[in-house]
Amino acid sequence: MKIQKTLLVIALLLMNSATLFSHHSNDKDMKEKQIKSKTVVFIHGLFMNDQTWNEWKTLFEKEGYTCYTPANPKHEGNPASLRQNPPEGLENVQFQDWITNLETLIDSLPEKPILVGHSFGGLTAQKLVEAGKAEAAILISSVPPKGNITFKLSFLKANNKVISRSKGNTIFNPSDQEYKDWFHYAITNTLSKEKSDELFEQYAVPESRQTPRASLQKIAKIDTKKPHVPLLFIGGLDDVIVPNVLIRKTIKKYKDKDSIVDHKFYEGKDHFICGAPGWEEVAQYSLNWLSN
Template identity: 35%
Template structure:
């Protein structure tokens, strides 16, 4: 799951800031566990193994992707209706249609199911670089309660772990008209961390 990222990071002159969305948010958390990043931002993150929060919208969104009664060697391609419900519920219809045509591709069920395996395990008591969780207020597939439960599992008192919920953001947060506002929030949070290797400009 991580080798392609750790191999890339190993070629850099300094630890990077890592930012990931959804499954990428889980990758961010796992990279911080390996002390491979200067800081991390997990946007509407898939949770590590063992993080649980009850949500009907999550169950309705995720079960088709997991395809638990099908082979892991097959892929999952969401229908437009599934895309509308689980991912793009906060976008205008025209943007839902265009984003579906541009972005949707078959996903590996094997990769998705790894989020339920020991490879997705995090030691929440371990020291880690600064970590910010961003939750979308109307996110159905990774709802705020799930992101909050993930955030609350982190226990190391001397490590910075922050949580912020953005109202009106669906799972396609990065494609909404508010993306500049959200990017500015992340930039300001990172600047407060006083990271030694990065200079930020407004």
Template identity: 35%
Template sequence: MRKITAKSIVFITGAFVTNACWDEWRAYFEINGYKTIAPAWPFKNGTAADLRSRQPHDTDLAALTLTELTDHYASIVSRMPEKPIVIGHSLGGLITQIIVNRDLAAAGVAIHSVPTLGVFPYEYSFIKAGWKSLGIFSSLKKTYLMSFKDWQYAFVNEMSLEEQNIAYQQFTIPESKTVTRGALTTAARVDYKKEHAPLLFTAGSIDNIIPAHLNYRNYKKYAKNNSVLAYREFQGRNHFVLGQTDWKNDAEYILNWLKAT
């Protein structure tokens, strides 16, 4: 297996938050010699306050599909001078897996990833944290904005109230229910038997919306072949892992894994 030599990183944002959640991660990896980008989703350019002001009538975002979103990032990756490393969080982790499966990445890191099709998310905390975003009892023509109470449970559990409030104001934005529902369809399919670029899964012991057990079952779905495949669970990490006070420990682990692989 050839070592990872790529020096470009594409960060892929998950649902419910702005791409600004990667700012500190980008700075960390750039200090360590990488060129990075963290492109926004279509129709999500702007600050959290700007995007929330459009709620719930951002019809363009509401109509966005997971297939369109995945192809958006795949197009960005494909246009780069070299195959980049792709690092995605949550729904971005799912998209990362698909991009790796398409042979477009030099390596992939799926941080607290939404599972691919074939890994049924039966965990109670996943259902409690995420069911409203699927739009089962509301119109798909309107976007969904996570309430602060739901944010506390789904993203920032066990953080201080002040930290929870700051994170909510800085990062929480409306979401397309069509995209989140797409994660339960063939748009989220990968070929688990196919050989692929090195792929690392990371999970958090206190993540409610994507429990570690769910991450582990996604990791175990992949066939044991000639591919590099790794899994690491971090203690004390909730779904807001990118912005927790000790986020740098996770980033350092990923950096070292990339260098060693």
């Protein structure tokens, strides 16, 4: 009898859990998205620039989208050159500068765009969605809004090197072997060191420490209870710097029952899911989601 009661309680809990999470699934009965925009704005993350989206841009343009890949302030140029000669004033770039830069672009477009953001670009996209600047958003390995945190040691280790207050307002410049090792640990941990170093040379740029610190500040708060455009969260189950537990917490915070929040997690993928080998699968899934 006790066993039967225990099973009944578990079943009820599972039913309640399924009900609470139902509008976050990829269920066929989900409300139709009706995404009409054919304009896409790609938003790069920290330690990267617009170069990370070159192949995505080509793929999306083949499918009839008009694509924009803006560099965030002080991120313009060749990554290797930026590492050797960091732009003057980079250390003063704030999260608000990213937002303002993108709002200026979006307001100049003939229609509200679809936003595709990676990492801190994902958090930026969420802020722009909240401000009514998007038709839909795809959030890849997205930094969570203020209030979502985990105390996993690997997460703390990966982030502390970047946001530590002991570093002041210096530039985080991944120009030496120490930062190549950090890149492999925090960004490309599922890849070989050789492949990680190759991607580092191709994409890594110096970064303002003030920008990522904003994730702990009021500016990174988002009203997740208000109605919003369709959102797709994508993550790698082996992500260290933004572990999937944080992405799942973010998903659950979006409460409006009439708004769409979908998700897709990939086994064996790390934080750089949109630029490492196999990016095509992620990009194609994104395209399918937009058209279905």
